[in-house]
Amino acid sequence: MSTQYNIREYILDAIFPKKCLGCKKFDTWLCNDCQKNLPLRTEQQCPICTSVVTPEGTTCLSCLRSGQTDLDGVFVASIYSDPLLKKIIHAYKYRFLRDLSEPLALLLAQSLQNSHMQAPDIIMSVPLHPRRLRWRGFNQSHLLAQDLDLTIPLKTDVLVRSRFTKSQAKKAKKSHRINNLKNAFHVKDSNEVRQKNILLVDDIVTTTTTLQECAKALKKSDAKTVSGLVLARE
Ligand SMILES: [Zn+2]
Numbered sequence: 736m737s738t739q740y741n742i743r744e745y746i747l748d749a750i751f752p753k754k755c756l757g758c759k760k761f762d763t764w765l766c767n768d769c770q771k772n773l774p775l776r777t778e779q780q781c782p783i784c785t786s787v788v789t790p791e792g793t794t795c796l797s798c799l800r801s802g803q804t805d806l807d808g809v810f811v812a813s814i815y816s817d818p819l820l821k822k823i824i825h826a827y828k829y830r831f832l833r834d835l836s837e838p839l840a841l842l843l844a845q846s847l848q849n850s851h852m853q854a855p856d857i858i859m860s861v862p863l864h865p866r867r868l869r870w871r872g873f874n875q876s877h878l879l880a881q882d883l884d885l886t887i888p889l890k891t892d893v894l895v896r897s898r899f900t901k902s903q904a905k906k907a908k909k910s911h912r913i914n915n916l917k918n919a920f921h922v923k924d925s926n927e928v929r930q931k932n933i934l935l936v937d938d939i940v941t942t943t944t945t946l947q948e949c950a951k952a953l954k955k956s957d958a959k960t961v962s963g964l965v966l967a968r969e
């Protein structure tokens with residue numbers, strides 16, 4: 736039993752007995768058969784305009800040339816509209832079923848196996864706001880990156896999310912989200928990222944604003960390339 740197993744998980748286990756989210760088989764949140772049935776994405780697109788098919792989801796030339804993004808690409812493993820995947824991601828993030836990071840990381844690994852992506856120098860995960868981390872008890876992107884278990888160095892404490900002031904956090908409704916994210920990230924030690932090719936793991940993306948803000952901070956510290964790796968795009 737992990738030392739991080741907390742009272743909330745005991746309670747959840749009692750209320751929701753462990754059953755496969757796919758076939759309802761007991762004693763697992765996701766059985767091997769249902770894991771194997773999760774779809775892998777066969778085509779990748781430019782993450783910025785989403786209208787151009789690009790190899791491994793690299794940012795297309797015209798989006799790069801527009802100078803409006805520091806993000807070099809986003810590789811999307813699976814398909815958000817798949818009902819089971821949607822259910823798993825939701826359970827992982829909002830029912831706090833942290834054990835699901837293993838099958839989800841396996842899905843990331845399987846999709847990378849089918850790709851021709853260049854190996855990065857370092858892997859990072861999108862940091863959570865400290866308040867959000869306290870609420871969830873774990874960083875879902877960090878766990879995914881950890882369970883991906885590649886032999887590439889994993890750095891999860893170099894990129895940090897600055898704490899918002901109380902009033903800003905209260906205002907963080909949709910319309911303020913983009914403004915609140917502006918300069919929300921910074922690099923603690925530039926030596927760790929200088930001239931490095933970085934792969935940034937996150938669970939799902941919607942607008943890629945978060946990944947783009949991370950990329951901006953990393954490139955300010957002279958990172959060479961910054962690409963994302965995510966389970967699905969909403
Ligand atoms: Zn199953």
Ligand SMILES: [Zn+2]
Pocket residue numbers: 781782783784785786787794795796797798799
């Ligand atoms: Zn584009």
